[in-house]
Structure formats: C-alpha cells, structure tokens
Amino acid sequence: MKTTLEVKNLHAGIGATKILNGLDLVVNAGEVHAIMGPNGSGKSTLAQVIAGHADYEVLDGSVRFNGEDLLELEPEERAREGVFLGFQYPVEIPGVNNAYLLKAAVNAKRRHLGLDEIDAFEFLKLAREKMATLGMDPIFLNRGVNEGFSGGEKKRNEILQMAMLEPRLAILDETDSGLDIDALKTVAAGINELRDPTRAIVLVTHYQRLLDYVEPDFVHVLSAGKIVRSGDKSLALELEKNGYEWVKEAVNA
C-alpha cells in the first residue's frame, strides 16, 4: 500500500512554547484517519505544520508526503502537490472574491501539473455543480472569501474548495464543528465523495457524530503533542463514553 503521509518524531513549537513532542503518524492512500484529543493538545498545530504555516517551527523529525520531504516546500507548493487543509477557523478576506480565489487555486494546481487553465465557463459549471451537492447557494461565489459567512457556511466553503481541488491528502480540522445536523450530513457526503483508493483523509474532530457518517479506518488520540493511542473506529466510541482521562492515565501508568 502506498504511504501518503509519514510523520516521524515530529517536534514543533511556537516561540519558546513546545507543542508537538515526538509525534508519529502514517496515513496510507485510501485510508481515513480520525485524530481526536483534548483542547490544546496540538491537533491544529499538526495540521498547520503539515500545511506549512511559518509561525510554527519544526524542531526535530520529518514529514513526508508521497515520499517527498514536505517541510522543504512552501505552503503554496504543498497545496499544488495536493495537500489540502480545511481550517478550523477559515479566514475572512473581505475584498477578495470567493470565485476568484477558487479559480486561482484550481489554476495554480493545474499549471503545476502542466495542464491548461480552466476556462471561465467550465469553472462556473463545475463550481455550481459542487455547490449544489453541498447545498450552497451559487451567490456565495460572488461574496468576499468567507466574508460575513456563518460558521456553518465557512465550513461548507472549505469543503467546496476541497471538492474543487481534489487533493491527495485532505486534513479537515474540525470541519464538523458548528454544523447543524443537515449540514453535517451534506459535508460528510462531500467527504465520502472524495474517498477513494488514491486519496488520504485526516479528520480532526471532537465528536463521534461525524464518524457516524464518515467511517474512519483508524482513530488516534493526541495528547500533549503526541499520539498516545491508536485503534479502529471503536476507539472513538470508547472516548465518547469515557472521555480522555483514561487514555492519559493509561499512558502515564
């Protein structure tokens, strides 16, 4: 099986604060992994380091993507190679048109792959199709990026970007939080749509709810910057029942 993401002994922090402390994670193509863990344990930090946020300093270890050293690449190069991060807090960018960004993102990737740019007509057709399946009004194309979007609308917009970009590795950081029940179902359907043997998906979540709709192959618990436990989908159910304390205790014991 092809390994998409390989994180080895990753230590990372911000300023003097160490956040990740020797994290290991392997995600193969075709797999869906869920990462759970208490607030502040480092889940978003892991996601941001993989996407290339410059504020986080990698102190030790490695991150490989399809065998390539990911840490060597600029964030935009990672994106074009097929890494997608669905932000826990999607950024509002007033004055930058949502459709413009979407199209620029698609074309950046296409150019990288040596393909022609998508024409305006094709683009609109594709975007409208994807939006329909996500239950998004096409009017959102004309708005500023996430400008004034509700929490749920922002998350859908992230999924729309993912759907348009068809990444090789999608890391969705709490894309399920802030969604109403119906939105959760449509977003889950959007994720399942992308599930295929060539693609790896990492779901960062606090809730079993999402995992009812997108069944993970593996579930990991991240605590204090490390994966402290891994299992199959039943681990998530156990966590839902018993909280994180027993995992932490088991580690400390």
Place this chain on the structure above:
Amino acid sequence: MTSTVINQDLFTAAVEGLPPGQLSSHRSDAAKLFSVTGFPTARDEDWKYTRLDGAADLSNDWLASLAQHSTSTEASVMLTDAQLAPTQSINADWIIVHNGIVDAAALGQLKLPTGVNVSLIGEDSEHLALTTDSPMSAFNAALLTDGLRVRVANNVAVKKPLGFLMVDDDRSRVTQIRVVLELGDNAALRVVECALSSGVGPTFTNSVTQLQLAEGSKLDFLRLQNHALDHISTNRFVANIDKDATFTHNNFDFGGDLTRNDIVAIIEGAGASVNLAGLYLASGAQHIDNHTRVEHRVGPAVSHEEYRGILNGKSRCVFNGQAVVFEGADGTDANQANHNLLLSDQAEIDTKPELEIYADDVKCSHGATVGQLDETALFYLRSRGLDTTEARRLLTQAFAANILNLLAIDEAREYVKLQLDERVASLLGDERT
C-alpha cells in the same frame, strides 16, 4: 543649497512681463499677496512634512525665463497615444490642457449640452473672484495665463461626464492651472480629471480648482493623478457648498515625486453633504501629502471622509484631516477615517485627524490606523496554492477596493481599476528597495 525662497525680483518681473488682458488685475492683486508670504516653509505647521525646495528651484528657473520672455506659451508637441489613453478609455466630453494651455481649438469643436458653458479664464474673468486663500493659490493667480471656467445653468443635469486631461511634459515650464466650476441651483455635473506628466525631467505644476455649488446642486469630481516620478505638484481644491448641495471628491494619487493636495470643503448651507474619498499609493522615494479640511459653517449637514494609503519602499505620506464645526452648526454629522497599509519598514506615514468643534449638537468621529498585510490571510491564500506575490497583490487590492467602491463615476471605474491594479503590481515589486 536648497531653499524655498522665490526670487522676488524675478517674480515681479515675470508677473509684469505676462501679456496684458483680463487677468492683469487679478495677477497684480495676487502678486501683492504672494510677495508677503512667499512659498510655505517647514515653519508652517501645515507644511511640516512637505518641503517645496524642488518646486522653488524649478519656479525660480521658470520665472527667470519668463522675465526674459524666453518661454513659449504655445503647446508645441502633439500628445502621445499613451498620454491620450484616458480620453479613449473613459466616455466623457474631454478638454485637454497641455502644459497649462487649454487646447482652445478642440474645445471649440466640442458639442456641449445646452446649459453647459465652458470658457477660457483669460477671456472670461472680469467678474470672477479667483481664490487666493493660500500662498500657493496666490502664486497661481499671480502667474496665470490660461485656465477653464465651466458654468452649468440652473436645473441642468449633465449626463455625460466632463473630462479634463492635464498633461505636463515641458521641462522648461512650471504650469499654473486654474479651473473654476460653477453649478447653478439644482444643477448636476460629473467631472473626471486625469493629471499626467511624462518624465522628461523635473517639472512642477501648481493647480487650483474652485468649485461653487449652488442650492441643491450635485457635483461628483474624480481626480486621478498619475504623474511621472520626477514631477512635483501642489493642488488646491476649494469647494463652497450651498444649501442641500452634494459634493463628492474622489482623489487617486498613484504617481509623482512629490504631491501635495489641499482639499477644502466649505459647507455654507443647511442640508449639504460632502463625501471625500482618497487613495494614495507610494513607493520608492515618493512623497504624497493630503491635507483635507471640511468646514461645517452651518448645520445640519453631513460629511463623510475616508482616505487610504498603501506605502512601500522609502516613501513618505502625510494625511491631515481637519474638520471644523462652527458655533451654531448644530446637527453636524462628520466622520473621518484614514487607514494605511505599510509594506516596508522604511516607509513612513504621518496621520493626524484634527477636530475642532464649537457647536453642541454634533456627531463627530474619526479614526486612523496603520497596519501590515494580514499574515493569517496571506497563509490562507497560499495554502490554496496562490504564490506569495499573488496573495499579497490580492490583499493589497482588497485594501484599496474600499475606496474604489466609493467611486461615484461609473464611466471611469474600469479605467481607474486598471490603473490601480497596475500601480499595485509595480508598488509591490518595489518591496525590497
């Protein structure tokens, strides 16, 4: 040694040597005023950050040539296609002023709507008061040979914008431009002014625009300054606004070596409304200074003002926004904002709102910010595959869009946007200077 002193003998000789006519008495009155003040210097609070040494040097050379009658007063060279570009892009009735000289032949050909009268100041200034409310406007009046006077009759709403193309490309000349606009009761006019120069060497333009808005009239005035990087200009706009009249001034400064704008809106009638919006983009060693002053002499009346600046390289910009609410001007609603994007740590902005309030029942607010591009937004865009250059460009354009969106003249929107996008791209390229 550099100095802002104008040689008095040369000045007097130059004024006296200009061809006699209707402007003669205006000139000698103004010359008396100017002789007392001379150019503003760093000692003047209003000119603390903006030095006119370069303008004074050019002026002294020019005055010397005028005194010897060695300066041609004819616009000699044809305008290039590049210089004429605005007239091709913006659908307006264009009047061309080349090196301070109105293209009278072309003006004669122009079919203006009924109720609109355009004349040459030199032939139509007998009963006209030329504003000499500042040293630079007095200097302008003292040396004036040509200019435009536009009158719109009562109740005439002019559909097509009027365009002024001001091109300065004669190195031996300092140009004094004066435009007088008089709007009758309930008249409406839109004006697009494009000011260009060609980088032939240092040049200096001193312009004055007098705007008279009678009761219920409406004026939208767009000025786009895209001078070459060796051009100095001082520009004064004075608007007197009567009852229920609406004045909108959209001011875009993209070019120039040194640019100083004084925009004065005087509210003289209740129900008036003033909208000032401006955008200045500076890089390299550019210097752009905007001084605005809104006088609420009576109330109720409204004024909105928003200026934005984008600075890179070692550029320096000044924003000074005065709002004065006179005693008894109750019901005044005045707000003002100035936001700046500082893209280089060597660029400098001095921003200062000044509120003077002498009335009781007023609503006034002001705010100024100086910031950098939002790193979180930059990362978000890059995480979608956009390179840093494009991400920065998008965020910078978005910052500028707030002012572009306030542009009142739709016919000019596309052209201004194109110029803006081009200027943003060149400004960002200057980053590491």
